[in-house]
Amino acid sequence: MVGYVLPNEEVYWGILIALYPMLTGIVAGSFIVSTLYYVFGIERFEKVSRLALIISIAFIVSSPLPLIADLKQPSRAFEIYLTPNLSSPMAIFGYLLVSYVLLMVVEALLIYSAFFVNKANLSAGIKRVFYRALALGRKKISEEGLKRDKRMIKGIALIGIPVASLFHAYVGFVFGSMKAGVWWATPIMPVSFLISAIVSGIALLIVAYVIAEKVSKGMVDRDLLNHAARFLGWFIILDLSFQLLEILFRSFMRYEEWLVVQEVFFNKLATSFVGIQLLFGATLPLLLLIVPSVRRSSLWVSVVSIIAIIGVFAYRWNTVIGGQLISRTAEGILEYSIPIFGRFGLVTAISILFLPLFIIMILLLIVPWKIEVKVKTIE
Amino acid sequence: MKGKYEEKPFKRDRRQFLKAAGITTAITISGLIVSLKPIRAETSANTAGKRFAMVINIEKCIGCHACVASCKAENNVPLGVFRTWVEEHEKGEYPNASLFFAPKLCNQCDKPPCVQACPVKATYRREDGLVLINYEWCIGCGACIQACPYAVRYFDPVKHTADKCTFCVQRVDQGLHPACVDTCVGGARVFGDLNDPNSEVSRLVSTKRVMVLKPQLGTEPQVYYIGLDVSAAK
Structure with missing residues (x-):
């Protein structure tokens, strides 16, 4: 600790809380990509629309874990439903989570409805009951029913866009509304969080698509890749603009905290902030994406996407941890070192990070991401 | 294609299924709403109609840290954390140098950001101005x-x-002063009721030039300082 630091000050929110906006960001970003097909009808993205939704569901189911693990009283986590303080953005989280999970599950069930109906009709016993339940009790599908489903999916996905935005922007609001934290308190935070979320969502989807295509021995769709990469590029530009605006304004206005902000972000955290978040994680992928041949190579686009994901994680890290390094006095700097073991440590964080990947694999065992769902009607 | 799969037709069609699912959800949610806990708004009968505040006269503080020690003893405050502390500040350069002390504690804000941030209403502000915590409800999220x-x-x-x-709520409810106030050797800490125009705090707040910490944040702190230097007003 350097300078004027108050005695109770320490970094109370550690790596788990830095991980949390990473997970919700992927949820929101991935969902928004899936709506490109389901709402806006861009046929090109049909191929990844189901995969995007599966990723989104897997990450949203995992997203409360780092939060619960970070509670000092995890057994009381459910209290946010029982005694919610409606003036607290955190209390809204529980309700948003439940409604969003419901929305996505219903959307997924409708999308796979025809698949489940066929599966149920082709299997027997407990399997039949399982698929029948997933098909919401439906026994047959008709062209007309499929059309109705499509309209419903479109409607649900449309509602899902503001819900997804709220779900992630609220995280930005939790930080942005903390007037006690000088680095956090900015109205740009929710917007900036949402945009970088979309970056991480598209990037993860690209990597997942390439892997899924390779695993199922299919051909990677170059045209799709090119467009997804362009999309990624545009959002990286937006993301960078908001981040640079923030710094530009702060350096120009020079409020009392500027000296410490400068010390923390351009000296102490220079590697993770300037190095990884701004240069390696955002500027480099942007420059690479300008090259047309990069956008068509599945290997290069994957590499660029992974770099962009690292950049977004650096952003989360620098926001959550970096913001807490600045003392309330605006005249001192705190210390933080990642604990390796223990409930709040690195091992927990990595384990939690693997959970959504595991869920994606389980979901892909139940439903296909790719196979064109054939309409099989029973007269 | 009338297949053998039609042999055991499901009795419930989709509409019925969704209806049943909808009713189940509605019952669960209404059950949850009924079981919502009421807000705990306990106020001691002894403190009704009062508004507590503290005035700290920096020029009377000698930096003995007796307030910190008595607070630790009275409230069983664990090692490494503080409910109150006394900062030592040096100013100027020899020979025009001075040393002063700045005791700090919870400001018991009238507009407390901690109460606003708590997701479960575990922290609340009593009508007499004390900002308290319900330890049974706190989930330990750290938002406050x-x-x-x-x-x-x-x-x-x-x-x-x-x-x-807590301004020593256990003492205040019995009509006593917080431990730090009673133990202060220089009489630097004054505690009382702002609603009582004859109280010492009312007199000091209305006749002295007082300041609060970070007034620009709009938290309306109820700990007032006399003679605090700008360098310690953090």
């Missing part, structure tokens, strides 16, 4: 700690909840 601009909140390593200065 992050929201406090004065860093007076901490995680209690024994209780595993957030904690802070």
Whole structure:
């Protein structure tokens, strides 16, 4: 600790809380990509629309874990439903989570409805009951029913866009509304969080698509890749603009905290902030994406996407941890070192990070991401 | 294609299924709403109609830290965390130099950001102005700690909840003063009721030039300082 630091000050929110906006960001970003097909009808993205939704569901189911693990009283986590303080953005989280999970599950069930109906009709016993339940009790599908489903999916996905935005922007609001934290308190935070979320969502989807295509021995769709990469590029530009605006304004206005902000972000955290978040994680992928041949190579686009994901994680890290390094006095700097073991440590964080990947694999065992769902009607 | 799969037709069609699912959800949600806990708004009968505040006269503080020690003893404050502390500040350069002390504690804000941030209503403000914590309800998320601009909140390593200065609520409810006030040798800390025009705090707040910490944040602190230097007003 350097300078004027108050005695109770320490970094109370550690790596788990830095991980949390990473997970919700992927949820929101991935969902928004899936709506490109389901709402806006861009046929090109049909191929990844189901995969995007599966990723989104897997990450949203995992997203409360780092939060619960970070509670000092995890057994009381459910209290946010029982005694919610409606003036607290955190209390809204529980309700948003439940409604969003419901929305996505219903959307997924409708999308796979025809698949489940066929599966149920082709299997027997407990399997039949399982698929029948997933098909919401439906026994047959008709062209007309499929059309109705499509309209419903479109409607649900449309509602899902503001819900997804709220779900992630609220995280930005939790930080942005903390007037006690000088680095956090900015109205740009929710917007900036949402945009970088979309970056991480598209990037993860690209990597997942390439892997899924390779695993199922299919051909990677170059045209799709090119467009997804362009999309990624545009959002990286937006993301960078908001981040640079923030710094530009702060350096120009020079409020009392500027000296410490400068010390923390351009000296102490220079590697993770300037190095990884701004240069390696955002500027480099942007420059690479300008090259047309990069956008068509599945290997290069994957590499660029992974770099962009690292950049977004650096952003989360620098926001959550970096913001807490600045003392309330605006005249001192705190210390933080990642604990390796223990409930709040690195091992927990990595384990939690693997959970959504595991869920994606389980979901892909139940439903296909790719196979064109054939309409099989029973007269 | 009338297949053998039609042999055991499901009795419920989709509409019925969804209806049943909808009713189940509605019952569950209404059950949850009925079981919502009421807000705990206990106020001691002894303190009804009062509004507590503290005035700290920096020029009377000699830096003995007796207030910190008595607070630790009275409230069983664990090692490493503080409900109150006394800062030592040096000013100027020899020979025009001076040393002064700045006691700090929870400001018992009229507009407390911690109460606003708590997701479960575990921290609340009583009508007499005390900002308190319901330790049975606190989930330990740390939102209040992050929201406090004065860093007076901490995680209690024994209780595993957030904690802070309560103006010694257990003493105040019995008509006593907080431990730090009673133990202050120089009489630097004055505690009382702002609603009582004859109280010492009312007299000091209305006749002296007082200041609060970070007034620009709009938290309306109820700990007033006399003679605090700008360098310590954090």
